[in-house]
Amino acid sequence: MAVLRTAVDVRGETYRANRAAQLAVLDQLNEQLELAIAGGGERYQRRHRDRGRLLVRERIELLLDRDSPFLELSSLAAWGTEFTVGASIVSGIGVVSGVECVVIGHDPTVRGGAMNPYSLRKTLRALEIARVNRLPVINLVESGGADLPTQADLFVPAGRIFHELTELSAMAIPTVALVFGNSTAGGAYVPGMCDYAVLVDTQAKVFLGGPPLVRMATGEDADDEALGGARMHSRVSGLSDHFAVDECDAIRIGREIISRINWRKLGRPPAPNPEPPRYDPDEILGIISSDVKVPFDPREILARVVDGSEFDEYKSLYGSSLVTGWASVHGHPVGILANHRGVLFSEEAKKASEFILLANQTDTPLVFLQNTTGYMVGTSYEQGGIIKDGAKMINAVTNSAVPHLTINMASSFGAGNYGMSGRAYDPRLMFSWPGAKLAVMGAAQLAGVLSIVGRASAASQGRPFDEEADAKRTAAIEAQIEAESHAFFVTARLYDDGIIDPRDTREVLGMSLSAVHSNTITGRRGFGVFRM
Structure with missing residues (x-):
């Protein structure tokens, strides 16, 4: 493959201004991430620790393989709403006993881990990612159930959690529940519907109705342990598969369960020893324009993301507002579609359609790097068939069967968002850079x-x-x-899977590609009618 060359002047005024603007936005992002990590705040974290319990992120750290990365999802869910940033749930993809898994952990320092409408969306999205990518699921359970004041927005859609868990089991995708505390009402069905359930002694409380509800409904006086304690469920009801003496023991058992599931990826393994990019990924901050209306060359980004900075460009002289070509990321072959000057003309739409067809013929995952203002408008373009050509591209994206990974680099406006595999077109994973914008138009x-x-x-x-x-x-x-259209507003509503530091793009794509290869990678051979 041809090696990409760079024209970036790291001492130039534009580079320095761009970098300063991106660092300022990253400071804003890190400030919000700190709020998500803080959960319910110091007071409630201290109360949780005083009970001898680990925080949710400490549980996840102990669960994951030592020094392995964790691709956290939807970190800023519920940002800008009445609910705590992060939505009382931590979710992500991590390696447990050598197996990539989706991890979903309640944060009991936030209203006892109660589920609100945003934590519901976050949970369902994590389960969807597990299903489409064939990833085992580990639930770290400690929740008081639904946030009752918002039950009208929870009760009906929350049933989908049970649907997803049972469907995963039917697809032979293992599900594990490690129960550290309350698992009440509808939440009691989580360990009940998982393939494996581990309950912690004196902490786990799994029941459809707690003592107050039992008393109101039947007049019976019952205590927590008799109703739903770990010992009762281990010795009497049989709900518990494993009795854990403490939290660390539960995590140990969870890791052992994953080590015994005999898991094998169905996708191709990556090429060994991929070469890193020839240019410093830190330079990406100076390449991204501080003004989203000012385009930048995506080849400069690719030179700092793909293996060896090697890129085999497809139709380089045709439809030049869209860069397409072949590369690899951490040893995984990919096809890349990256917006250059924002607007998609008929040439770009037809070029993209053909490229997507080729990727499906060769079972190659696609990476979409969005920076688009949409499809071109105007009399000559309408007469030239921009609607038909845009429809071809959207048809190809819709019916493409290879995994799509999408990153909004700067702007994603109008139908360009659809043609570049936005959320409505089911990319396997989708992330945004912190300065990105998303809307029907500017x-x-x-x-x-x-x-x-x-x-x-x-x-x-x-x-x-x-x-x-x-x-x-x-x-x-x-x-x-x-x-x-602000990136924080967009990610708060789970229109992407999280905001990432642009310098981490290569690692995020590598982890995402590794995850999608847990499933088979097969392209579509037959497409719908293309309007000529």
Whole structure:
């Protein structure tokens, strides 16, 4: 393959300004990540420790193989809402006894680990990732159940958790529950529906109805241990498969269970000893434009991400606003589609469609690097068939069967988000850089469109147009769209799987590719009708 060359001037003024802007955004990200790590705060963490219990992230650290990475998902779920950043759940992909697993852990320092609408979304997304990528699931359970004031938004969709757990079992994807504390009401079905259940002595409390509810419903006075303690479930009900004397013992047993599942990946192994990029990934911060309206060459990013900085570009002189080509990341072959100058024209759409077909013919996963303002508009482009050509690209993305991994680098607007495998098109994993934007269009463009529509409406009705009111409305709309397109706002609603430091892009893609290869990698051979 050809080796990418760089034109980046690391001493240049633009590079330094870009880097400073990205470091400032990363500081904002790290501040929010610290809030997520803090959970319920120092007071509730201290109370939890005083009970002799480990924090959720300490449990995860002990569960994972020593010095192995953890790809945390949806870290800023619920950001900007009434709920705690992180949504009282920690989820991610990590290696346990040599096996890549999805880990879902309740944070009991946040309202006793109660589930709110955002923690529900986060849990369901983690289970979906496990299902489509064929990854075993380990639940670290300690939750008081549903956040009752929001039960109207929880009760019906929460049933999907049970559906996912039982479907995973039916697909021979192992599920494990390590129960460290309360597992109440609907939460009691989590150990009940997992393939393996480990309960911690004097801590685990698994029951459909706790003592207060039993008393209200039947008049019976019952204590926690008799209703749902680890000893009772181990000796009497049989719900518990393994009795753990303490938390560390439960984690040890969980690791032993995973070591015995005889797990084998179905995808191809990576090439051994892949070469690192020839350029420093730290330089990515100076390459990303501080203004999302200013494009940057994605080849400079690829030169710092792909193995050996080697990239076999496809149709390099055609449809140049979209860069396509073949490379490998941590030894895994990939096809890459990366926006260059933002707008997708007919040439780019047709080029992308053909490239996606080729990737499916060769069973090659696809990486989408988004920085697009959408498909081109205007009379000549409409007459030239931009709708048909855009439809070809979206058809190809929709029906592509190889794994898609998507990263929003800077902007993802309009139908360009769809054509570049946005959330609605089921990428296996999708991440954003902290300065990225996502919306139907840019804030200024959207506000301007509404202003034009307002002027036209006033003219058609023969009434004067209020310029002052329009200016105020335009400013308010711009501020609203700017806030709603912010990366933190987007990730809070789980429209991606998390925000990553751009310098970690190679590692995140490598871990993601390793995870998707737990399942078979097979492309589609037949596609829908392409409008010619």
